[in-house]
Amino acid sequence: MAIAQSAAALSSAARASSPKPSRAAPSRIAAAVATPEPARRLVAAFDPAIPLASAVTPPSGWYTDPDFLRHELDRVFLHGWQAVGHIWQVKNPSDYFTGRLGNVEFVICRDVNGELNAFHNVCRHHASLLACGSGQKTCFQCPYHGWTYGLDGVLLKATRIAGIKNFNKNDFGLIPIKVATWGPFVLARFDHGFSQETVDDAVGDEWLGSASGLLSRNGIDTSLPHVCRREYIIKCNWKVFCDNYLDGGYHVPYAHGALASGLQLQSYETLTYERVSVQRCESVQEEQNDFDRLGTKATYAFVYPNFMINRYGPWMDTNLAVPLDATRCKVIFDYFLDKSLLVESISISHFVLSVHIMWRTYNLVAIIWEW
Numbered sequence: 452m453a454i455a456q457s458a459a460a461l462s463s464a465a466r467a468s469s470p471k472p473s474r475a476a477p478s479r480i481a482a483a484v485a486t487p488e489p490a491r492r493l494v495a496a497f498d499p500a501i502p503l504a505s506a507v508t509p510p511s512g513w514y515t516d517p518d519f520l521r522h523e524l525d526r527v528f529l530h531g532w533q534a535v536g537h538i539w540q541v542k543n544p545s546d547y548f549t550g551r552l553g554n555v556e557f558v559i560c561r562d563v564n565g566e567l568n569a570f571h572n573v574c575r576h577h578a579s580l581l582a583c584g585s586g587q588k589t590c591f592q593c594p595y596h597g598w599t600y601g602l603d604g605v606l607l608k609a610t611r612i613a614g615i616k617n618f619n620k621n622d623f624g625l626i627p628i629k630v631a632t633w634g635p636f637v638l639a640r641f642d643h644g645f646s647q648e649t650v651d652d653a654v655g656d657e658w659l660g661s662a663s664g665l666l667s668r669n670g671i672d673t674s675l676p677h678v679c680r681r682e683y684i685i686k687c688n689w690k691v692f693c694d695n696y697l698d699g700g701y702h703v704p705y706a707h708g709a710l711a712s713g714l715q716l717q718s719y720e721t722l723t724y725e726r727v728s729v730q731r732c733e734s735v736q737e738e739q740n741d742f743d744r745l746g747t748k749a750t751y752a753f754v755y756p757n758f759m760i761n762r763y764g765p766w767m768d769t770n771l772a773v774p775l776d777a778t779r780c781k782v783i784f785d786y787f788l789d790k791s792l793l794v795e796s797i798s799i800s801h802f803v804l805s806v807h808i809m810w811r812t813y814n815l816v817a818i819i820w821e822w
Protein backbone atom coordinates (compact mmCIF):
# COMPACT_ATOMS: atom_id res chain seq x y z
CA MET A 452 0.00 0.00 0.00
CA ALA A 453 1.30 3.40 -0.86
CA ILE A 454 0.73 5.91 1.91
CA ALA A 455 1.30 9.45 0.86
CA GLN A 456 3.88 11.02 3.13
CA SER A 457 2.35 14.39 2.50
CA ALA A 458 -0.75 13.15 4.20
CA ALA A 459 0.93 12.43 7.50
CA ALA A 460 -1.00 15.04 9.42
CA LEU A 461 -4.04 14.74 7.22
CA SER A 462 -4.26 11.04 7.76
CA SER A 463 -3.43 10.87 11.44
CA ALA A 464 -6.98 11.62 12.51
CA ALA A 465 -8.30 9.14 9.99
CA ARG A 466 -6.06 6.40 11.28
CA ALA A 467 -6.99 7.09 14.88
CA SER A 468 -10.62 6.33 14.13
CA SER A 469 -10.00 3.48 11.71
CA PRO A 470 -11.82 1.85 10.03
CA LYS A 471 -14.15 4.84 9.75
CA PRO A 472 -13.14 7.70 7.54
CA SER A 473 -12.34 10.96 9.24
CA ARG A 474 -14.32 14.12 8.71
CA ALA A 475 -11.51 16.19 10.18
CA ALA A 476 -10.31 18.83 7.77
CA PRO A 477 -6.64 18.60 6.95
CA SER A 478 -4.72 21.07 8.99
CA ARG A 479 -1.16 20.67 7.79
CA ILE A 480 -1.27 23.64 5.46
CA ALA A 481 -2.46 26.15 7.99
CA ALA A 482 -0.40 24.80 10.86
CA ALA A 483 2.81 26.65 11.50
CA VAL A 484 5.86 24.43 11.59
CA ALA A 485 8.05 25.17 14.56
CA THR A 486 11.56 26.06 13.46
CA PRO A 487 14.19 23.90 15.22
CA GLU A 488 16.77 25.83 17.18
CA PRO A 489 19.71 24.90 14.90
CA ALA A 490 17.79 26.21 11.90
CA ARG A 491 16.98 29.39 13.84
CA ARG A 492 20.67 29.91 14.47
CA LEU A 493 21.41 29.39 10.78
CA VAL A 494 18.86 32.01 9.84
CA ALA A 495 20.19 34.42 12.43
CA ALA A 496 23.74 33.94 11.15
CA PHE A 497 22.86 35.77 7.96
CA ASP A 498 22.17 39.49 7.85
CA PRO A 499 19.90 40.36 4.91
CA ALA A 500 20.52 44.05 5.55
CA ILE A 501 24.08 43.82 4.28
CA PRO A 502 24.36 45.77 1.03
CA LEU A 503 24.79 43.63 -2.07
CA ALA A 504 28.35 44.86 -2.58
CA SER A 505 29.30 43.59 0.87
CA ALA A 506 27.29 40.38 0.79
CA VAL A 507 28.88 37.01 1.44
CA THR A 508 27.73 33.47 0.80
CA PRO A 509 25.14 32.28 3.34
CA PRO A 510 26.32 29.86 6.03
CA SER A 511 27.13 26.40 4.72
CA GLY A 512 24.34 24.92 6.82
CA TRP A 513 21.86 26.59 4.50
CA TYR A 514 23.00 24.08 1.92
CA THR A 515 23.35 20.95 4.03
CA ASP A 516 21.13 21.04 7.09
CA PRO A 517 17.88 19.02 6.86
CA ASP A 518 16.25 21.25 9.49
CA PHE A 519 17.04 24.28 7.41
CA LEU A 520 15.45 22.68 4.37
CA ARG A 521 12.31 22.00 6.39
CA HIS A 522 12.35 25.64 7.39
CA GLU A 523 12.67 26.70 3.75
CA LEU A 524 9.86 24.45 2.66
CA ASP A 525 7.59 25.93 5.29
CA ARG A 526 8.56 29.58 4.91
CA VAL A 527 9.49 29.79 1.22
CA PHE A 528 7.82 27.10 -0.83
CA LEU A 529 4.54 26.94 1.05
CA HIS A 530 4.00 30.66 0.69
CA GLY A 531 3.08 32.40 -2.53
CA TRP A 532 2.66 31.10 -6.03
CA GLN A 533 4.96 28.29 -7.12
CA ALA A 534 5.56 27.13 -10.69
CA VAL A 535 4.49 23.49 -10.90
CA GLY A 536 4.06 22.78 -14.61
CA HIS A 537 2.96 24.18 -17.96
CA ILE A 538 -0.37 24.55 -19.69
CA TRP A 539 0.36 21.90 -22.32
CA GLN A 540 0.25 19.28 -19.59
CA VAL A 541 -3.41 20.06 -18.92
CA LYS A 542 -4.50 21.30 -22.31
CA ASN A 543 -7.57 19.08 -22.67
CA PRO A 544 -10.34 17.91 -20.35
CA SER A 545 -9.24 14.81 -18.39
CA ASP A 546 -5.54 15.76 -18.60
CA TYR A 547 -3.70 15.58 -15.30
CA PHE A 548 -0.23 15.60 -13.83
CA THR A 549 1.11 15.01 -10.36
CA GLY A 550 3.98 16.45 -8.42
CA ARG A 551 5.48 16.83 -5.02
CA LEU A 552 6.86 19.85 -3.22
CA GLY A 553 8.40 19.06 0.14
CA ASN A 554 5.87 16.87 1.87
CA VAL A 555 2.96 18.00 -0.25
CA GLU A 556 1.77 15.61 -2.93
CA PHE A 557 -0.47 17.36 -5.44
CA VAL A 558 -2.42 16.63 -8.59
CA ILE A 559 -3.36 19.21 -11.22
CA CYS A 560 -6.18 18.32 -13.61
CA ARG A 561 -8.66 19.74 -16.08
CA ASP A 562 -12.17 18.52 -15.48
CA VAL A 563 -14.85 17.73 -18.06
CA ASN A 564 -16.05 21.34 -17.97
CA GLY A 565 -12.58 22.58 -18.83
CA GLU A 566 -11.92 23.95 -15.35
CA LEU A 567 -8.39 23.70 -14.07
CA ASN A 568 -8.26 22.17 -10.59
CA ALA A 569 -5.61 21.23 -8.09
CA PHE A 570 -5.91 18.95 -5.09
CA HIS A 571 -3.85 17.27 -2.46
CA ASN A 572 -3.12 13.95 -4.09
CA VAL A 573 -4.31 12.10 -1.02
CA CYS A 574 -7.31 9.86 -0.58
CA ARG A 575 -9.69 11.11 2.13
CA HIS A 576 -10.12 7.59 3.50
CA HIS A 577 -6.73 6.37 4.71
CA ALA A 578 -4.50 8.77 2.86
CA SER A 579 -3.24 6.58 0.08
CA LEU A 580 -1.58 8.36 -2.79
CA LEU A 581 -4.33 8.71 -5.37
CA ALA A 582 -2.81 9.40 -8.79
CA CYS A 583 0.67 9.06 -10.13
CA GLY A 584 2.56 10.35 -13.16
CA SER A 585 0.56 12.17 -15.76
CA GLY A 586 -1.89 11.44 -18.57
CA GLN A 587 -5.64 11.33 -18.92
CA LYS A 588 -8.25 10.08 -16.49
CA THR A 589 -12.00 10.45 -16.24
CA CYS A 590 -11.80 9.98 -12.48
CA PHE A 591 -9.29 9.19 -9.74
CA GLN A 592 -9.82 5.80 -8.17
CA CYS A 593 -7.87 5.08 -5.02
CA PRO A 594 -5.69 1.98 -5.46
CA TYR A 595 -6.20 0.97 -1.81
CA HIS A 596 -9.96 0.55 -1.22
CA GLY A 597 -11.39 1.99 -4.39
CA TRP A 598 -12.87 5.31 -3.34
CA THR A 599 -13.45 7.26 -6.53
CA TYR A 600 -13.28 11.01 -7.09
CA GLY A 601 -14.24 13.20 -10.01
CA LEU A 602 -11.75 15.56 -11.57
CA ASP A 603 -13.62 18.32 -9.79
CA GLY A 604 -12.65 16.69 -6.48
CA VAL A 605 -16.10 15.36 -5.61
CA LEU A 606 -16.21 11.94 -3.97
CA LEU A 607 -18.26 9.91 -6.42
CA LYS A 608 -18.12 6.51 -4.77
CA ALA A 609 -17.10 5.23 -1.35
CA THR A 610 -16.93 1.46 -1.50
CA ARG A 611 -18.86 -0.66 1.06
CA ILE A 612 -19.71 2.35 3.17
CA ALA A 613 -23.39 1.50 3.57
CA GLY A 614 -23.11 0.41 7.23
CA ILE A 615 -21.32 3.56 8.36
CA LYS A 616 -23.64 5.97 10.16
CA ASN A 617 -23.68 9.70 9.53
CA PHE A 618 -21.46 9.38 6.50
CA ASN A 619 -21.96 12.12 3.96
CA LYS A 620 -20.00 11.83 0.74
CA ASN A 621 -20.04 15.60 0.38
CA ASP A 622 -17.77 15.88 3.39
CA PHE A 623 -15.04 13.82 1.79
CA GLY A 624 -14.10 15.49 -1.45
CA LEU A 625 -10.47 16.01 -2.29
CA ILE A 626 -8.82 18.90 -0.51
CA PRO A 627 -8.34 21.73 -3.02
CA ILE A 628 -5.19 23.69 -3.68
CA LYS A 629 -5.29 27.11 -5.27
CA VAL A 630 -4.22 26.92 -8.91
CA ALA A 631 -3.80 29.47 -11.70
CA THR A 632 -1.97 30.05 -14.93
CA TRP A 633 0.28 32.86 -16.03
CA GLY A 634 1.25 32.74 -19.69
CA PRO A 635 2.30 29.16 -20.42
CA PHE A 636 2.88 28.24 -16.78
CA VAL A 637 0.72 26.46 -14.23
CA LEU A 638 1.10 27.82 -10.71
CA ALA A 639 -0.10 26.55 -7.38
CA ARG A 640 -0.06 27.99 -3.94
CA PHE A 641 -0.28 25.96 -0.79
CA ASP A 642 -1.14 28.68 1.70
CA HIS A 643 -4.26 30.75 2.16
CA GLY A 644 -2.87 34.20 1.55
CA PHE A 645 -3.40 36.82 -1.13
CA SER A 646 -6.42 37.35 -3.30
CA GLN A 647 -8.86 34.83 -4.56
CA GLU A 648 -8.25 36.05 -8.10
CA THR A 649 -6.77 33.55 -10.48
CA VAL A 650 -6.80 35.68 -13.61
CA ASP A 651 -3.50 36.35 -15.30
CA ASP A 652 -3.07 39.99 -14.26
CA ALA A 653 -3.60 39.43 -10.57
CA VAL A 654 -1.53 36.28 -10.54
CA GLY A 655 1.22 37.96 -12.55
CA ASP A 656 1.40 40.79 -10.04
CA GLU A 657 1.57 38.38 -7.15
CA TRP A 658 4.01 35.95 -8.75
CA LEU A 659 6.26 38.27 -10.73
CA GLY A 660 5.64 41.71 -9.27
CA SER A 661 6.66 44.58 -11.53
CA ALA A 662 8.58 42.20 -13.83
CA SER A 663 5.38 40.64 -15.21
CA GLY A 664 5.05 43.26 -17.97
CA LEU A 665 8.69 42.91 -18.98
CA LEU A 666 8.39 39.15 -19.32
CA SER A 667 5.12 39.39 -21.25
CA ARG A 668 6.67 41.84 -23.68
CA ASN A 669 9.64 39.57 -24.27
CA GLY A 670 7.80 36.65 -25.73
CA ILE A 671 7.07 34.63 -22.63
CA ASP A 672 3.56 33.71 -23.61
CA THR A 673 1.39 30.82 -24.67
CA SER A 674 2.43 30.84 -28.33
CA LEU A 675 5.22 28.28 -28.11
CA PRO A 676 4.18 24.61 -28.07
CA HIS A 677 5.92 22.31 -25.67
CA VAL A 678 8.52 20.07 -27.29
CA CYS A 679 9.97 17.82 -24.63
CA ARG A 680 10.96 17.47 -20.99
CA ARG A 681 14.13 16.20 -19.36
CA GLU A 682 14.62 15.60 -15.65
CA TYR A 683 17.88 15.27 -13.76
CA ILE A 684 18.57 14.31 -10.16
CA ILE A 685 21.52 16.37 -8.99
CA LYS A 686 23.51 15.75 -5.84
CA CYS A 687 23.41 19.25 -4.50
CA ASN A 688 21.15 21.48 -2.51
CA TRP A 689 18.55 23.14 -4.73
CA LYS A 690 20.08 26.56 -4.08
CA VAL A 691 23.41 25.49 -5.56
CA PHE A 692 21.71 25.16 -8.94
CA CYS A 693 20.01 28.53 -8.49
CA ASP A 694 23.23 30.21 -7.30
CA ASN A 695 24.97 28.96 -10.42
CA TYR A 696 22.24 30.40 -12.61
CA LEU A 697 22.37 33.70 -10.76
CA ASP A 698 26.09 34.37 -10.62
CA GLY A 699 25.85 36.85 -13.46
CA GLY A 700 28.17 35.00 -15.83
CA TYR A 701 30.95 34.84 -13.22
CA HIS A 702 31.67 31.19 -14.00
CA VAL A 703 31.22 31.44 -17.76
CA PRO A 704 34.83 32.29 -18.84
CA TYR A 705 36.18 29.24 -16.98
CA ALA A 706 33.36 26.68 -17.00
CA HIS A 707 32.08 27.46 -20.51
CA GLY A 708 35.00 28.64 -22.56
CA ALA A 709 33.33 28.05 -25.92
CA LEU A 710 30.25 29.98 -24.86
CA ALA A 711 32.37 32.79 -23.44
CA SER A 712 34.10 33.27 -26.79
CA GLY A 713 30.76 34.28 -28.26
CA LEU A 714 29.93 36.77 -25.50
CA GLN A 715 30.80 40.35 -24.77
CA LEU A 716 31.14 39.69 -21.09
CA GLN A 717 31.66 43.36 -20.28
CA SER A 718 28.08 43.89 -21.41
CA TYR A 719 26.67 41.37 -18.96
CA GLU A 720 23.89 43.01 -16.96
CA THR A 721 21.53 41.88 -14.28
CA LEU A 722 18.23 43.62 -13.65
CA THR A 723 16.60 42.89 -10.34
CA TYR A 724 12.95 43.17 -9.40
CA GLU A 725 11.04 42.19 -6.28
CA ARG A 726 10.98 38.47 -7.05
CA VAL A 727 12.64 38.29 -10.45
CA SER A 728 16.18 38.70 -11.71
CA VAL A 729 16.80 39.15 -15.45
CA GLN A 730 20.23 38.57 -17.00
CA ARG A 731 21.34 39.76 -20.42
CA CYS A 732 24.58 39.72 -22.36
CA GLU A 733 25.52 40.84 -25.85
CA SER A 734 27.07 38.42 -28.31
CA VAL A 735 30.28 39.09 -30.18
CA GLN A 736 28.67 38.94 -33.60
CA GLU A 737 27.11 42.08 -34.93
CA GLU A 738 24.70 40.09 -37.02
CA GLN A 739 22.48 37.69 -35.18
CA ASN A 740 19.98 35.26 -36.47
CA ASP A 741 16.79 34.05 -34.91
CA PHE A 742 18.44 31.05 -33.31
CA ASP A 743 20.84 33.09 -31.22
CA ARG A 744 20.79 32.33 -27.56
CA LEU A 745 22.57 35.59 -26.90
CA GLY A 746 22.06 39.25 -27.58
CA THR A 747 19.27 41.67 -26.90
CA LYS A 748 16.57 39.23 -27.92
CA ALA A 749 17.54 36.78 -25.20
CA THR A 750 16.00 36.96 -21.75
CA TYR A 751 17.12 34.83 -18.84
CA ALA A 752 14.74 35.33 -15.97
CA PHE A 753 14.99 33.83 -12.53
CA VAL A 754 11.72 33.76 -10.59
CA TYR A 755 12.05 33.39 -6.84
CA PRO A 756 12.55 30.87 -5.44
CA ASN A 757 13.40 28.15 -7.94
CA PHE A 758 12.12 28.77 -11.49
CA MET A 759 14.17 29.89 -14.48
CA ILE A 760 12.82 31.03 -17.84
CA ASN A 761 15.16 31.29 -20.82
CA ARG A 762 13.73 32.92 -23.93
CA TYR A 763 15.87 33.23 -27.04
CA GLY A 764 15.08 33.26 -30.75
CA PRO A 765 12.31 30.76 -31.47
CA TRP A 766 13.08 28.86 -28.26
CA MET A 767 12.09 28.95 -24.67
CA ASP A 768 13.29 26.58 -22.01
CA THR A 769 12.50 26.51 -18.33
CA ASN A 770 14.34 25.00 -15.41
CA LEU A 771 12.56 24.11 -12.18
CA ALA A 772 14.84 23.17 -9.27
CA VAL A 773 12.78 21.05 -6.88
CA PRO A 774 14.32 20.21 -3.50
CA LEU A 775 14.34 16.48 -2.73
CA ASP A 776 16.35 16.64 0.47
CA ALA A 777 19.04 18.89 1.88
CA THR A 778 21.70 17.68 -0.55
CA ARG A 779 19.69 16.56 -3.59
CA CYS A 780 17.37 18.26 -6.01
CA LYS A 781 15.51 17.40 -9.18
CA VAL A 782 15.82 19.85 -12.03
CA ILE A 783 13.06 19.71 -14.63
CA PHE A 784 13.90 21.13 -18.04
CA ASP A 785 11.01 21.91 -20.39
CA TYR A 786 11.61 23.00 -23.99
CA PHE A 787 9.27 25.06 -26.13
CA LEU A 788 9.67 26.03 -29.78
CA ASP A 789 7.93 28.35 -32.21
CA LYS A 790 5.26 26.28 -33.93
CA SER A 791 6.41 27.40 -37.37
CA LEU A 792 9.51 25.26 -36.79
CA LEU A 793 7.63 22.21 -35.68
CA VAL A 794 7.17 19.43 -38.20
CA GLU A 795 4.17 17.46 -37.08
CA SER A 796 4.96 14.31 -38.97
CA ILE A 797 8.34 13.92 -37.37
CA SER A 798 8.56 11.33 -34.64
CA ILE A 799 9.19 12.45 -31.10
CA SER A 800 12.49 10.60 -30.93
CA HIS A 801 13.70 12.22 -34.12
CA PHE A 802 12.49 15.53 -32.88
CA VAL A 803 14.28 15.24 -29.56
CA LEU A 804 17.41 14.25 -31.45
CA SER A 805 16.98 17.32 -33.64
CA VAL A 806 16.72 19.47 -30.55
CA HIS A 807 19.99 18.12 -29.27
CA ILE A 808 21.68 18.63 -32.61
CA MET A 809 20.44 22.20 -32.79
CA TRP A 810 21.64 22.80 -29.31
CA ARG A 811 25.11 21.67 -30.09
CA THR A 812 25.13 23.61 -33.32
CA TYR A 813 24.20 26.80 -31.59
CA ASN A 814 26.23 26.24 -28.49
CA LEU A 815 23.17 25.58 -26.41
CA VAL A 816 24.54 22.96 -24.08
CA ALA A 817 22.89 23.49 -20.72
CA ILE A 818 25.21 24.32 -17.87
CA ILE A 819 24.29 21.28 -15.96
CA TRP A 820 25.37 18.92 -18.70
CA GLU A 821 28.90 20.08 -18.28
CA TRP A 822 28.98 19.23 -14.60
Ligand code: FES
Nearest residue numbers: 574576577593596
Ligand atom coordinates in the same frame (compact mmCIF):
# COMPACT_ATOMS: atom_id res chain seq x y z
S1 FES B 1 -7.15 4.77 1.33
FE1 FES B 1 -8.95 3.58 1.40
S2 FES B 1 -10.00 4.10 -0.40
FE2 FES B 1 -8.25 5.30 -0.43
